[in-house]
Amino acid sequence: MASSARAARLARLSKLVQPDLAALPDRTLTPPPEQETVSDDNTPGGISLFTPSSKPATPAVSPTVESFEADTAPAPASEGNIERRFVWEKGAESTYNLGSMPRLVPLPTSKLPPIDLKQSECATVKFFSPFVALSKYPYKFCDNKYTQDIASAFFDAGKFWTRQWDLYYVWDIEETKPLILVSEPQFQELVDEINAGLNLSLQITNNQREEGLVGRFPDHPRFQPRYLGRSHSKDEYNSLVDNVPNIMVRPANEPALPALDDNQLQVFKQMIEDMWEVTRNKNKATKEKKRLERIQKQKVFADSFKRAQRYLGLRPAALVGIPGQTPALSAIDNSVPVPFPFEKSVVFVCVDVESYEKAHDKITEVGIATLDTRDLLGVPPGKDGETWRDKIHARHFRIQEYTHLVNKDFVSGCPERFDFGKSEFVKLADAPAIVAECFRTPFCGPADSPSPEQRTLIFLGHDTLGDVKYLQQLGFDPLVLPNLIESLDTATLYRVWRRELQPTKLANILYDFDIAGFNLHNAGNDAMFTLQAMLGICVREASIRGSAALQDIRDEEKAAKAAVLLSEAKVRAEEEADGWSDHEADGDGGEPVPIVIKDTPPSPFPKPSPVQGGGRGGRGGRGRGDYTNTNGRGSSRGEGRGRGVPRARAQGYRGRGRGASSNTPSNDGFPAAGLQVCHDLIDLS
DSSP states (O other), X not given: OHHHHHHHHHHHHHHHHHHHHHTSOOOOOOOOOOOOEEESSSSOOOOOOOOTTOOOSSOOOOOSOOOOOTTOOOOOSSSSOOSSEEEOOTTOOBTTBGGGSOOSSOOOOOOOOOOOOOTTOXXXXXXXXXXXXXXXXXXXXXXXHHHHHHHHHHTXXXXXXXXXXXXXXXXXXXOSSEEEEEEHHHHXXXXXXXXXXXXXXXOOOHHHHHHTSSEEOOXXXXXXXXXXXXXXXXXXXXXXXXXXOOTTOOOTTOOOXXXXXXXXXXXXXXXXXXXXXXXXXXXXXXXXXXXXXHHHHHHHHHHHHHHHXXXXXXXXXXXXXXXXXXXXXXXXXXXXXXXXXXXXXXXXXXXXXXXXXXXEEEEEEEEEEEEEGGGGTTOOOOGGGTGGGGGOEEEEEEEGGGTTOOOOSSSOOOTTOOSSSOOEEEOTTTHHHXXXXXXXXXXXXXXXXXXXXXXXXXXXXXXXXXXXXXXXXHTOOGGGOTTEEEEEEHXXXXXXXHTOSSOOOHHHHHHHTTOOOOSTTOHHHHHHHHHHHHHHHHHHHHHHTTSHHHHHHHHHHHHHHHHHHHHHHHHHHHHHHHHHHTTTTSOSOOSOOOOOOOOOOOOSSOOOOTTTOOSOOOOOOOOOEEEEOOSSSOEEEEOTTOOOOOOOOOTTOOSSSOOOOSOOSSSSSOOOOXXXXXXXXXXXX
């Protein structure tokens, strides 16, 4: 039955091709040469796909087709499956076997010369490129018409990673993630090979340097890239990146680091941010996702601010039965007791930990300050919480084994200058138990008032997560306490109050609230000042919310930031115009310049057939027109295919243009990242 079905199918096919066959000239067909056939069954059959010029690579077998009659459709000679057969020729080129295809451009065979540097030693070259950004070179930095040629010859199929690279690393100020770099000479060597192989004239442009593809780091050991190792595969690269030495690892013979220069620090921060920016893959979907994530994070921050005020009786809870709704709030009178209950009757426990700057595993000081909200009943907060500050109790512990370790290079330590009591010297082994006592009644208060009551605790800090990790390292984990319900961070609370995107160091917050913050970087003093700063932030906002004074403050802040941006943009515009006006009186124009048409070198690769598919799509050209950007990079006028990235960098504004200011993410002694604008995203109503 199967045989009759195949015969009928062949008959139908023969009828369909009969008109085409009849149109062919009369000629006796030559039987095709014998070829080995490969089938999914054990019976021979099928029609050879080879031309008469092909030579069989295996011993011949009986041909499966002797002749072809146009007007007949003979039944097949066997019962085998003839519909799933192909001819295999050993050694034939195939796109399914990439190793069989010839390389478009011979890859370089020369190896890098030996390098004298050892891991973690400072680099001797001056200019570097972010390695991951360089791996995207043909797609982000080359003309679209050459992108695929360059990628196919030097980047695709792992070619980029199998080159030999000398890798370097540098840690940013926050020490969150190392940036992996490669020297500009090795980048230039790659560009030279591309030019030689494809007959191009690529070069490292000033625009690419401005975007952060190439840069020079400040001449300070803290900011200099350090040698990581040599890589010639993706696996080796991943292994090196996974084992980057930490920031404290330096050669034994390297001298102590000199003091940091503020100008160098700001240059370094800007360079790191530019290089991370050029490394990232950006598209509209990614930007929108990041925008939504930022908004969600800001809501979380604003909610923590509101809860802090509820714990202090400065804000009521939501109406019962109507979650999320609160009555319209007006400013409180800070000269009388607060009008709302102290929610949950909590105790704030503020912790600050100091470690040795050259070995962070050596904890030298622990400062703890506590505030029991029961002590605030009936007590007016005063301006910025001044009256409540007297209710704070603090203790300062110094670890006996490390009393000889005093910070002086990165911050000015002063462990002997505790201003709110007497320092206590404890052994390292006893420190966890002694710290744990401060989380139980009477906390840091007088010891003559013990109580078995377990109170609800709020952990407070400035960069809270860091202090929690230090306590865990010491041997005490506050997160396992069942009565500790959450943690608050004064850096976050201040960001909400000032509507900024970046945290501010503790010293600047104290200055804003006229708190005399002497002898900072003493753990006991810092714990006390952090708690005072929290009171100042919460009480000040509650004292002026909903008032014209608050709106005036917001308007003044926006105007000041806008003025800085405008001033920077004006300076840049004048500098760009000077380049034209400087030549106004220089000569009369000279002799005529003949017209010279430069031929664009043809691509050495043929255009792919339309039916082949594959390949990478080019990026769309840029349109013509005016564009005014409000995200911190200023204004630009683009035409055609230009890739210009005009920037207006502003002092203290950290939008898309990165700025410089005196603020830092934490109380670490570094000047910092600056004021940010997010006034339309944080709502405390």
